[in-house]
Amino acid sequence: MGKYHGTSSTVLRPRTTKEVSEIVKYCNEKRIGIVPQGGNTGLVGGSVPTGRGELVVSLGSMNKVRHFDPVSGMCTLVADAGCVLQSLTDYLAPHNHIMPVEFGAKGSCMIGGNCATNAGGVRLLRYGSLHGTVLGLEVVLPDGTILDQLTTLRKDNTGYDLKQLFIGSEGTLGIITGVSILTPPAPQASSNALLALPSFDSVLPLFKRAKRELSEILSAFEFIDRGAYDLSVRHGQGRGMSPEEAGGAECFVLIETSGGRREHDEEKLSDLLEHLLSEDKPLINTGVLSQDATQFSNIWSLREGITEAVSKEGKAYKYDISIPLSAFKEVVDATKDRLREKGLLGPHAVKEVVGYGHIGDGNLHLNVVAAAYTSEIEAALEPFVYELVGKYKGSISAEHGLGVMKAHALHYSKNGISIEWMRRIKDLFDPNGIMNPGKVLPPASGASHEPSLKNTGSGRVA
Amino acid sequence: MGKYHGTSSTVLRPRTTKEVSEIVKYCNEKRIGIVPQGGNTGLVGGSVPTGRGELVVSLGSMNKVRHFDPVSGMCTLVADAGCVLQSLTDYLAPHNHIMPVEFGAKGSCMIGGNCATNAGGVRLLRYGSLHGTVLGLEVVLPDGTILDQLTTLRKDNTGYDLKQLFIGSEGTLGIITGVSILTPPAPQASSNALLALPSFDSVLPLFKRAKRELSEILSAFEFIDRGAYDLSVRHGQGRGMSPEEAGGAECFVLIETSGGRREHDEEKLSDLLEHLLSEDKPLINTGVLSQDATQFSNIWSLREGITEAVSKEGKAYKYDISIPLSAFKEVVDATKDRLREKGLLGPHAVKEVVGYGHIGDGNLHLNVVAAAYTSEIEAALEPFVYELVGKYKGSISAEHGLGVMKAHALHYSKNGISIEWMRRIKDLFDPNGIMNPGKVLPPASGASHEPSLKNTGSGRVA
DSSP states (O other): OOOOOEEOSOEEOOSSHHHHHHHHHHHHHHTOOEEEESSOOOSSSTTSOOSSOOEEEEOTTOOOEEEEOTTSSSOEEEEETTOBHHHHHHHHGGGTBOOSOOOTTTTTOBHHHHHHTTOOOTTHHHHOOHHHHEEEEEEEOTTSOEEEEOOOOSOOOSSOOTHHHHTTSTTSSOEEEEEEEEOOBOOSEEEEEEEEESOGGGHHHHHHHHHHHHGGGEEEEEEEEHHHHHHHHHTTOSOOOOHHHHTTOSEEEEEEEEESOHHHHHHHHHHHHHHHHTSSSOSOSEEEEOOSHHHHHHHHHHHHTHHHHHHHHSEEEEEEEEOOGGGHHHHHHHHHHHHHHTTOBSTTSEEEEEEEEEGGGTEEEEEEEESSOOHHHHHHHTTHHHHHHHHTTOBSOSSSOOTTTTGGGGGGTSOHHHHHHHHHHHHHHOTTOOBSTTSSSOOOSSSOOSOOOOOOOOOEEO | OOOOOEEOSOEEOOSSHHHHHHHHHHHHHHTOOEEEESSOOOSSSTTSOOSSOOEEEEOTTOOOEEEEOTTSSSOEEEEETTOBHHHHHHHHGGGTBOOSOOOTTTTTOBHHHHHHTTOOOTTHHHHOOHHHHEEEEEEEOTTSOEEEEOOOOSOOOSSOOTHHHHTTSTTSSOEEEEEEEEOOBOOSEEEEEEEEESOGGGHHHHHHHHHHHHGGGEEEEEEEEHHHHHHHHHTTOSOOOOHHHHTTOSEEEEEEEEESOHHHHHHHHHHHHHHHHTSSSOSOSEEEEOOSHHHHHHHHHHHHTHHHHHHHHSEEEEEEEEOOGGGHHHHHHHHHHHHHHTTOBSTTSEEEEEEEEEGGGTEEEEEEEESSOOHHHHHHHTTHHHHHHHHTTOBSOSSSOOTTTTGGGGGGTSOHHHHHHHHHHHHHHOTTOOBSTTSSSOOOSSSOOSOOOOOOOOOEEO
């Protein structure tokens, strides 16, 4: 996005957990801030130095699979934090297993970063969050201690589940160096369909119908509003429907099924479409069911390509929020109205306000596409969007974390007591404040709470 | 089991979170220990006072459903901690949803206790652990503060996921007063089958076959060794096979499927049985497929009734462990050998050593059934069993927690650094040590680390 720029004099690329430990121990003694970095694909600036003289510790050289036992029946993968997600997917493919997470950034993002940011993605509906699928972590704590909780046991009920604290901590409590994760069996068959809906009001009833008829094989239910659809088509991101088919649809839904037997799955999905189209007041205008692997990819590309289409169109303000499903359209519309009121809607300022996301998880991606990043637009959007989310008791970050972008806005989603306890946990693990300073937690109120770090000088890094 | 007896002068039954808060605040000021108690169905004595003058705080009067919105599409249940699991299952039934957990103790155990102990159960294979299905908790912290993290959002990535610390903390960090939990749609159809296996060596290949052919509809895969089967049959717990069918089977497997369309599910399950029986070297001797609801229940009763059968047979030493699937039989056999060596196998001492459990989770229930609890038997079993588990890098408690029974044995499953950090977390939340003292963590080495509690006098309870 070109939104965050950090400077650092030094990037270290340790090859072993012991090297990470030594680096951290040294930095802790010298009070030098550390920014752990995986694939550097985050949206909220969590992996970018903030000008406190931090060193960057890149995990990219720790990229080995440590263990996978295809015959034990448990199928747990243990890997270095710096393994690129796609490389793990490739590693598992011959064993007929998959990673429980999948993102557009899979070619660059790393499993350690996925865990540190508790990344969501399109498979969450089916396989649940990393809080459930990660079985163990190896973490270098801020004093250099190696906390080895790299178990491969599916069940281990012996005391506090400390690893959970690091999932979603964005590198502020320690550096994840190893991950043990459940790998589901690869589905024998996957199908998808793109549905054009007359109005947003059909989305929720359609979701309930799909859940009932597709049940356990429903593996994705993605919402794409008209603006996002047109943007993706315009920038050549996959193929959806013909213009005639898309017609006057107000929004679209991508349904994916994954299951164990192709004929059963296809029967369920085509029955669903048939039922939908034969109703008196159909919930959909039309639907395209993929007939082969190419069509399957084309439909997915349309959805996954929205991010790229947005980047091609302009500079994007991206809000990744959890709100009630029924409010998805209201939030997009309210944001448009707000920008219109401020005279900021139009080719000179904001070109598009689009919404898409994971209906199954209540997760909307609200994208405001502007000609350029300006302080007027930002002032019109923030805290406006956060307040809107707060009104719905939603989350200001559903799956992309807080980073530097949203640390100050944490109070819209978490109450004071929760923030206070987050701070105590931070102080317990990292009393010198060396781990990813300035991220996740807002500056403490009152005087300079933040421990002062030594500035090591800086040279610009990407 | 009649194994744990506690004494306390006082049992308090608060009706609101605010009352819990006031009780805890008072006890914290006066340094009075508190034992939080749900359904009191645990196996490890976690809900029993230990003679430190603790009060019992029973959550049983907080038993209201706070919120369930069947139309929103997210289907999150918010309930008081004292709701009995079965009552929540009943509440959800008309809405066609189910609880993601299910236990033999469902008629007594409470959802707050389920979360506090991170209870596992037969649905874990399908719906994952409570670390994934619990969306939010309300917890009264040891100083009386109410930590409200009772979100109903499926995804909320705003900082440290503090609620995770309380899941599995067995009341040692605070009292869970409210729970927000995902409720899956009720399966449209469930089937099960009981399979008789010629030898234990068939279990793992059978599990892999079942996973491949049944895929997403496989909802339980339970192992029952011959001893456990015979015990359950002898005490009239459900009906399995005829003696001829059971024949010389070394062990049994119960397979359950749950899915969205009966004809598809039944086809998958009967195809599996047919494939298994038509092989040159069949993995199974025979299989019984349930034909109706009664047969379905009978097969489950056989498995769920093992606990009761064990109680009828004698006094049980129960070990709930995670080990590699391949070691299930070795562990049962090694335990038998050990007792035989010590002259403790026979009607005078240990009558049966049986194994059963959740293959899908790597969780074996090792039950040693004795004529009476004696120190000789205990000395023969502990730390022998824990050492055996440690040898396999397993867990000494897969799903039943540590309580008082296993706190001292924690080091067999957790390394020193992990235990040290558990202790720091305990000290951070509960510096006066009032919350469920003597549970989970072993006494600190060295001098009297444990804060001294006021003894309030005691009268025997339960």
